[in-house]
Amino acid sequence: EVQLVESGGGLVEPGGSLRLACAASGLNFNNAWMSWVRQTPGKGLEWVGRIKSNADGGTTDYAAPVKGRFALSRDDSRSMVYLQMNALRIEDTGVYYCASRPPPYGDFTFDYWGRGTLVTVSS
């Protein structure tokens, strides 16, 4: 059974930073493309970014609202993916989900989702 477990959410002031983590199990993590999707009061479900497998170049792509502020990384030895969030804004408040899919890997549908971690940006 595939499990994705997010952690690292919490309350942070505008301009602050947080690092979210996603622990994956039950999937071929080394080959998996990992994404983050958030659900915010203002925009609903929103794709945040994706990191390809290292075999596919480890390329990252981001949604326009977070580009330059957020950064994805992965540690295949630990089956972990990380989302470093800097310069946080109030509109970044929401639940952040880690998501992935079985082969074929690509920017396709998300079959696997974590339960999410809540990020609140507020002064």
Next chain:
Amino acid sequence: ETVLTQSPDTLSLSPGDRVTLSCRASQSVSTNSLAWYQQKPGQAPRLLIYGASNRVTGLPDRFSGGGSGTDFTLTISKLEPEDFAVYFCSRSHTLPLTFGGGTKVEIK
């Protein structure tokens, strides 16, 4: 960026009713890139339909997807109590992946 607009925002229905949800894209979308998700309170979205009309393994056949171009639908032929939830359409295959605003199907 392809914007997906879902209508209506909320539907109040009874178990046993038939419902058709609409998803309209701001530009033509490849059929193989349109998906539907279901989300219940406190849970993550769950993939139901991919490629516009393909049910995921184990999904009851009361769920069906259709459409092409800019107009897509999700039909539930006979609502069961567990079907009351929020439904999102989504476009994949091209970045950024996008989601519609959702339609809430609530018990009347």
